[in-house]
Amino acid sequence: MKFTVAIDGPAAAGKGTISKAVAAHFGFAHLDTGLLYRAVGAKVLAGGDPVVAAKSLTEHDLDGDLRTQEVAQAASRVAVLPDVRAALYAFQRDFAARDGGAVLDGRDIGTVICPEAEVKLFVTASAQVRAERRFVELSEKGADVTRDAVLADVKARDKRDSERAEAPLKPARDAVIIDTTDLSIEDAVAKAVAAIDACR
Numbered sequence: 001m002k003f004t005v006a007i008d009g010p011a012a013a014g015k016g017t018i019s020k021a022v023a024a025h026f027g028f029a030h031l032d033t034g035l036l037y038r039a040v041g042a043k044v045l046a047g048g049d050p051v052v053a054a055k056s057l058t059e060h061d062l063d064g065d066l067r068t069q070e071v072a073q074a075a076s077r078v079a080v081l082p083d084v085r086a087a088l089y090a091f092q093r094d095f096a097a098r099d100g101g102a103v104l105d106g107r108d109i110g111t112v113i114c115p116e117a118e119v120k121l122f123v124t125a126s127a128q129v130r131a132e133r134r135f136v137e138l139s140e141k142g143a144d145v146t147r148d149a150v151l152a153d154v155k156a157r158d159k160r161d162s163e164r165a166e167a168p169l170k171p172a173r174d175a176v177i178i179d180t181t182d183l184s185i186e187d188a189v190a191k192a193v194a195a196i197d198a199c200r
């Protein structure tokens with residue numbers, strides 16, 4: 001049985017948390033596609049060529065600490081490169097087509113990678129709320145950051161992601177919008193599960 005759930009949205013909106021919960025609830029495989037770009041970004045930071053890194057990427061490269069601010073910024077920069085995106089498309093589409101169901105989360109899953117997905121969700125929240133979530137996450141890891149700096153970074157990433165020529169961040173026309181600004185994790189997951197149940 002093939003059943004694809006595409007979940008898109010900006011940084012720190014909650015799509016990763018929702019995606020993992022949804023995958024666990026339905027017994028679907030889960031792929032955080034942002035990790036693909038983070039893995040390429042990490043290879044570039046180590047001196048690699050972005051296109052070569054993207055073409056040679058394996059699931060093993062998704063292990064390790066790819067959640068640092070430096071890697072996130074590198075990922076956002078390599079994600080605007082058309083050749084990098086093209087190299088990673090096949091990886092994502094193959095994952096989406098696996099038997100047993102799949103949940104993919106990222107920036108362009110419902111619009112580019114899986115436009116025929118049975119369910120498309122777009123998870124968003126205000127920039128201020130997303131920046132506060134990211135600030136808390138980074139602070140708990142011991143990062144030396146300020147709220148103002150994190151907010152500026154969130155806004156810069158939003159601008160890069162939404163204005164890039166190749167696969168800009170935007171909801172698919174038929175996506176269900178879930179705004180998590182004032183939602184608990186439980187309520188956001190419940191909304192996502194309800195949207196998927198309605199299409200099964």
